[in-house]
Amino acid sequence: MRRHPEDEDRFGGGGPACREVQALLDAWPDGELSPAELALLERHAADCPTCGDDLEAARKLAETFRALPALTCPPAVTGAVLGEAEAEARRADGRRTETGGAGAAGRRWPWRLFGVHPPARRHGSRPVWSRPVWSRPVWAAALVAALAAAGALLLPSRPVPAPSAQEVARAEVEMKLAFAYLSRVGRDAGVRVRDEVVASVIAPTRRAVALGEGQGPSL
Amino acid sequence: MLRLFHDLVGEHQHRVFTFACYYLGDREEAEDVTQEVLLRLWRNIDRVDPGMAGAWLLKVTRNACLDALRSRKSRRRLFVAGLDETAAESADPDDRTEAALLSWDVQRHLRRAVAALEDPYRTIAILREVQGKSYQEIAATLDMPLNTVKTYLHRARRKLREGMREVSCHAASS
Secondary structure (H helix, E strand, O other): OOOOHHHOOOOOOOOHHHHHHHHHHHHHHHOOOOHHHHHHHHHHHHHOHHHHHHHHHHHHHHHHHHHOOOOOOOHHHHHHHHHHHHHHHHHHHHHHHOOOOOHHHHOOOOHHHHOOOOOOOOOOOOOHHHOOOOHHHHHHHHHHHHHHHHHHHHOOOOOOOOOOHHHHHHHHHHHHHHHHHHHHHHHHHOOOOOHHHHHHHHHHHHHHHHHHHOOOOOO | OHHHHHHHHHHHHHHHHHHHHHHHOOHHHHHHHHHHHHHHHHHOOOOOOHHHHHHHHHHHHHHHHHHHHHHOOOOOOOOOHHHHHHHHHHOOOOOOOHHHHHHHHHHHHHHHHHHHOOOOHHHHHHHHHHOOOOHHHHHHHHOOOHHHHHHHHHHHHHHHHHHHHHHHHHHHHO
16 A cells, blocks of 8 residues: 555654554554553653654643643624524514514415415525515505506407597687687798698598588588 | 524534634634624524534534635734633633643644644544544544544644644753
8 A cells, every 4th residue: 555655654763663653653642552552552662762752742742632721602702693693583573573463374375275386486585475564565566557457458448439520510610729820820930831731630530520420510 | 493593502602613713723713703603503593403513513614714714815824822812811820830831832832733734634633632523523524534534633643743842842952
């Protein structure tokens, strides 16, 4: 088996006995050596100065680790964490109970009534009923608008009644007055509306009324 | 959930803080990491199995420590002063004997030596030597074969022995 460079014997005399003892030395702090292995280690360490120093260093290292004082998390850190968690829990509870005492259960869509499963939501997203209060009127208005649009599309449109003869006569008088006024304005301004333009506007109206009611008023 | 979180924090806060302290060698950074890790536990409280919270916290703490190291401006900032103050606070104020002071100095060097180890030696040394985890626990937490954990720990111990040997030589010559 190829030895890792870091496992090369940097300590000890380098002989076979030293290499074997180094392996025992690595496991010595765990207290897993058999009595025979422990005796071999101590006997060799007594004869080999380098391995003896290594054993002494291993003893001091284990002793220093045991003497290290226990560290405790500062109360300010724990307090800050628990405070933040409690605040987040209160905010979450507030959102759930804002629409009435039923809490989250009272605002769930009745999926079971429709025999379907609620839609899967992305990790971290919140269901509609738990969203902030300000978004509910927006949702309601959007729903009403959608229903109105659907109604407009689906309900049959009622025919617009044709204007009566009196309405057409009144409209013609208004148009004449408007044209007279414009003519006066035009004369004062030095412009005039040609007769064929006026006729092109009036004639279609007369024809439409004549088709609907037989006789239309004369101009 | 809040009660469960309280219980888990009470059980694991010191362990998380200790690991971060020894890993980073900086008390202030360790406090920040501890706070971040425990808040992350709260935000994942419904996904973490309470029985596996220790292993989960260790992984998250180690990753948070690695992130903290990456964000450091200098590559190797062995800023152990804060950690030494922590240890000094917990020492007996009435014990000012030479042996006590020497012991405190040796501990300071050991902490520096641990913080100077490269990963995964550093992680395994902290888990085994400081927090007393078994090889099986370490192997399960780090998702490593048992023999690999042992090999890495043995290498870590050799490096630490070498580092402490230099301290002993320096103390003997002074």
